[in-house]
Amino acid sequence: MPAGTSGRFRRAASYVTRGVRTGVSRLSTPLVQLAAITVRPACRPSARRQAVIYHLSLGTILVLVWLMLIAIIVAVYTVFSGTILPSVRAQMLMLPLAVGFSISRLVIAYAICLAIALPLAILMARGPRARRVGLPIVEVVASFPATALFPVIIFELVPYISAEGAAILMLMTGMIWYLFFNLLSGIRSIPPDLEEAARSFGLKGRKLLRRVLVPGVFTALITGSITAFGGGWNTLIVAEYLNVGSGQSLSVLGVGQLIDIGYAEHADGGYPLMVAALFALIATVIVINELIWKPLYRRAVERYRYD
Amino acid sequence: MTLIRVEHVDKSFASRHGSISIMQDISFEVKDSDFVAIVGPSGCGKSTLLRLIQGLDHPTAGTISFRDQKIDTVCPQMAMVFQSFALYPWLTVAQNVAFGLEALGWAPERIESQVERYISVTGLDGFQEAYPRELSGGMRQRVGLARALAVEPAVLLMDEPFSALDPLTAESLREEVLQLWRDPQLPPDAVLLVSHNIEEAIQLADRVVVLSRRPGHILAQVEVDLPRPRDRKSSAFYDLTDRVYSLITEGGSAMASKTRPEGAPSAG
Amino acid sequence: MPTTFPKCNPTEMMGLLVLLNSHKGSEDVALLADDLDLEIDEIFPALEFAEVLQLVKVADGRATFTDLGKKLVGGSIRDRKAIIRDQLRKTTLFKTLLRALESAPEHTLSDEDLGQIVSLTTAPADEAVQNIVNWGRYADLFRYDADEHRLVLTRRSPAARAGPGQSRPPSSPGNSEGGSPSGAKAAPPAPSSTELRTSIVATATS
Numbered sequence: 001m002p003a004g005t006s007g008r009f010r011r012a013a014s015y016v017t018r019g020v021r022t023g024v025s026r027l028s029t030p031l032v033q034l035a036a037i038t039v040r041p042a043c044r045p046s047a048r049r050q051a052v053i054y055h056l057s058l059g060t061i062l063v064l065v066w067l068m069l070i071a072i073i074v075a076v077y078t079v080f081s082g083t084i085l086p087s088v089r090a091q092m093l094m095l096p097l098a099v100g101f102s103i104s105r106l107v108i109a110y111a112i113c114l115a116i117a118l119p120l121a122i123l124m125a126r127g128p129r130a131r132r133v134g135l136p137i138v139e140v141v142a143s144f145p146a147t148a149l150f151p152v153i154i155f156e157l158v159p160y161i162s163a164e165g166a167a168i169l170m171l172m173t174g175m176i177w178y179l180f181f182n183l184l185s186g187i188r189s190i191p192p193d194l195e196e197a198a199r200s201f202g203l204k205g206r207k208l209l210r211r212v213l214v215p216g217v218f219t220a221l222i223t224g225s226i227t228a229f230g231g232g233w234n235t236l237i238v239a240e241y242l243n244v245g246s247g248q249s250l251s252v253l254g255v256g257q258l259i260d261i262g263y264a265e266h267a268d269g270g271y272p273l274m275v276a277a278l279f280a281l282i283a284t285v286i287v288i289n290e291l292i293w294k295p296l297y298r299r300a301v302e303r304y305r306y307d
Numbered sequence: 308m309t310l311i312r313v314e315h316v317d318k319s320f321a322s323r324h325g326s327i328s329i330m331q332d333i334s335f336e337v338k339d340s341d342f343v344a345i346v347g348p349s350g351c352g353k354s355t356l357l358r359l360i361q362g363l364d365h366p367t368a369g370t371i372s373f374r375d376q377k378i379d380t381v382c383p384q385m386a387m388v389f390q391s392f393a394l395y396p397w398l399t400v401a402q403n404v405a406f407g408l409e410a411l412g413w414a415p416e417r418i419e420s421q422v423e424r425y426i427s428v429t430g431l432d433g434f435q436e437a438y439p440r441e442l443s444g445g446m447r448q449r450v451g452l453a454r455a456l457a458v459e460p461a462v463l464l465m466d467e468p469f470s471a472l473d474p475l476t477a478e479s480l481r482e483e484v485l486q487l488w489r490d491p492q493l494p495p496d497a498v499l500l501v502s503h504n505i506e507e508a509i510q511l512a513d514r515v516v517v518l519s520r521r522p523g524h525i526l527a528q529v530e531v532d533l534p535r536p537r538d539r540k541s542s543a544f545y546d547l548t549d550r551v552y553s554l555i556t557e558g559g560s561a562m563a564s565k566t567r568p569e570g571a572p573s574a575g
Numbered sequence: 576m577p578t579t580f581p582k583c584n585p586t587e588m589m590g591l592l593v594l595l596n597s598h599k600g601s602e603d604v605a606l607l608a609d610d611l612d613l614e615i616d617e618i619f620p621a622l623e624f625a626e627v628l629q630l631v632k633v634a635d636g637r638a639t640f641t642d643l644g645k646k647l648v649g650g651s652i653r654d655r656k657a658i659i660r661d662q663l664r665k666t667t668l669f670k671t672l673l674r675a676l677e678s679a680p681e682h683t684l685s686d687e688d689l690g691q692i693v694s695l696t697t698a699p700a701d702e703a704v705q706n707i708v709n710w711g712r713y714a715d716l717f718r719y720d721a722d723e724h725r726l727v728l729t730r731r732s733p734a735a736r737a738g739p740g741q742s743r744p745p746s747s748p749g750n751s752e753g754g755s756p757s758g759a760k761a762a763p764p765a766p767s768s769t770e771l772r773t774s775i776v777a778t779a780t781s
Contacts, residue, residue, distance in 0.1 A: 191391070191393075193389050193391045193393040194393055194395060196363065196389070196393065197387070197389060197393035197406075198406075198410070199363055199381060200361055200363060200381060200386070200387045201381075201386070201406060201407040201410040201411075201458065202381050202383055202407075202410050202411065203410045207410070211406075211410075212395075215395070215397045218397070303396065303397050303438065304396060304397050305396060305440070306396055427653060428652065428653070429652065430652040430653070430655070430656055430713075432656065432715045433711075433712040433713060433714070433715040433716075433717075433718060433729070434712055434713075435718075436718065436720065436721075437712070437719065437721065438721060441719075441721060443584045443586060443709070445584070445586030445587070446584075446586065449586075473587070474590070474611040474612065474613055475586075475587040475588075475590030475591055475594070475611065475613075475618065475621055476584075476586045476587055476590050477590070478590035478591075478593050478594050478611065479586045479587070479589035479590035479592075479593055480586070480590075481593075482589075482593040483652060486651065486652060487652075536596060536597045537597070538597060538598075538599075539597070539610060540610070
């Protein structure tokens with residue numbers, strides 16, 4: 001071991017890194033196990049129950065950790081930027097809630113996208129005719145700039161589905177195609193002998209889908225979801241706050257909204273809000289990446305690869 | 308007793324150029340305790356025939372029956388072993404072996420003991436929690452074998468099971484399949500093996516069904532009466548391989564063949 | 576007792592033995608290879624391994640079964656495993672490995688420990704570890720946990736652990752773990768890593 005301060009520093013740094021790494025893997029393992037359980041066939045109900053409890057308690061811990069993180073960001077900013085207008089401060093304290101709302105919106109949009117993209121991908125993957133007709137259509141639709149649709153959505157649909165519904169719809173446009181194309185290629189890259197073997201043991205229909213197709217597309221699902229969420233975070237800033245002209249705005253509570261409000265009012269001291277909201281967004285994305293996407297992806301690579 | 312009866316089976320596929328006939332008028336039987344091999348040039352439809360027999364596909368004409376019952380859907384008394392092993396990478400060895408049993412709806416405790424038994428029988432002890440990517444080709448095919456045997460089929464269908472293995476490993480697995488087939492206390496009762504390797508077919512089977520090139524029809528069914536373990540160098544073995552080679556080459560197609568040792572008369 | 580571990584897996588060696596058996600138990604090595612259209616150096620690792628396990632004797636370019644080899648080839652798939660297990664136990668490498676597993680805390684060894692042990696004996700490097708793990712698993716001497724990346728000793732009944740060279744009682748099918756009165760033997764106190772290292776070096780050089 002090298003002597004002197006540099007050595008001691010290096011040792012300390014390596015302890016810290018190791019500690020963080022172990023901590024992260026310990027936290028993320030239950031999530032990964034839960035994901036794995038949903039794609040594994042006959043699993044004892046007790047194990048499933050255990051996983052749910054574990055997951056709920058972990059979720060609570062994660063929420064608390066992340067609230068603390070936001071609070072720290074806000075506090076740091078307060079310290080460095082001096083006074084903040086009371087209205088803006090109120091909005092900064094809303095930050096954790098805003099992030100929570102944004103995440104929920106993303107999750108809802110994601111779930112709807114999955115419910116559409118997966119059957120569509122299955123249909124196109126297995127039906128050469130469906131593919132010949134449908135794929136060109138999908139490709140054209142997917143290449144259409146979704147943001148161009150937003151004014152239409154706002155002016156025509158908001159009365160029916162509310163600003164919240166419109167926000168989710170807009171998010172979906174930014175997420176669905178990532179999911180669809182990844183799933184499509186994922187399904188088509190499942191080795192055909194796996195399906196044949198399942199059929200030869202008598203599996204068909206929904207059971208076949210669940211035992212072969214769902215685990216088979218696991219890797220594609222993860223990469224598709226990562227990119228879909230990426231697209232979703234991007235769209236948030238546009239979807240949650242809409243300038244409908246003549247100084248009027250339509251918005252829903254969310255981190256995208258707060259970024260936009262902060263920017264819109266930056267002359268009036270909204271700048272700290274914008275920065276704090278941006279930091280909150282970045283921190284959230286990083287936390288989700290480390291604790292959810294990366295472990296899932298690692299698992300996909302270890303366990304779901306076709307060798 | 309007759310387990311499988313294939314009667315006047317035709318199979319053709321529709322394509323843009325009209326229908327393509329893969330095989331015509333295939334008729335043969337597989338009886339209890341038979342070890343039958345099907346050989347023929349590539350494209351003659353032998354793998355398709357196996358799938359028709361299992362029930363994964365339907366003949367265009369003719370019938371296939373198991374124990375005198377016509378086969379409409381996948382027959383649960385038969386199980387297949389694949390050339391590419393077809394193991395699920397997200398399942399452990401034990402879970403892969405359990406696959407067929409779960410598909411049949413067995414209770415978890417029964418599955419566990421059945422899986423233990425067939426893992427032990429096929430020599431997979433110690434690998435229960437391993438994942439397929441940790442295994443060599445030979446071990447992977449053993450898992451495929453254990454999975455097929457675990458459902459206790461009357462007939463084991465094998466689609467070029469040793470083609471993806473190196474020669475020594477293939478030798479070992481061939482012998483193990485023979486051992487398992489001969490054991491009266493273990494499934495299967497009969498084996499139907501498809502192979503492009505004529506020597507392998509003659510080494511293992513009691514009867515070799517020789518198919519012609521497409522549209523495949525049966526050129527002959529050659530009985531192999533030699534005692535096991537069979538000496539590939541014996542003159543009786545040479546004669547049989549020559550006979551099958553000539554049948555195939557006269558049936559009009561070149562086929563991937565092993566070079567014959569010196570001194571052996573060349574075919575045709 | 577040589578400790579070289581040729582790169583060959585259990586199925587390949589079995590294939591060689593089956594091949595030799597079909598040549599009536601004794602054959603010119605060149606002719607053996609030729610039977611499967613292989614070069615001699617392609618069957619050499621399997622031949623070497625079979626020699627290490629005392630199943631085959633190679634002399635003057637000719638391979639012949641030992642009595643044990645004949646017995647193995649005549650046995651069932653399960654019997655063969657038992658014989659291989661006993662023979663593996665006699666090799667220095669596996670003796671060392673098993674002793675380390677016995678004295679390790681929870682009878683497990685991490686990947687790193689395993690690598691260290693292998694490098695202390697005369698076995699060749701790196702990919703040899705994979706080969707060795709494969710053999711040990713095949714012989715049901717230990718299990719490998721791919722999630723935790725570690726080796727776990729398979730518990731056997733005390734009679735079976737009596738040591739190499741002694742005949743084992745006929746084993747029942749599910750003979751790996753559970754059921755054995757392992758509590759009867761007082762577990763040795765878990766050694767510190769330096770003790771472990773010293774003991775490994777000691778057995779390796781013995």
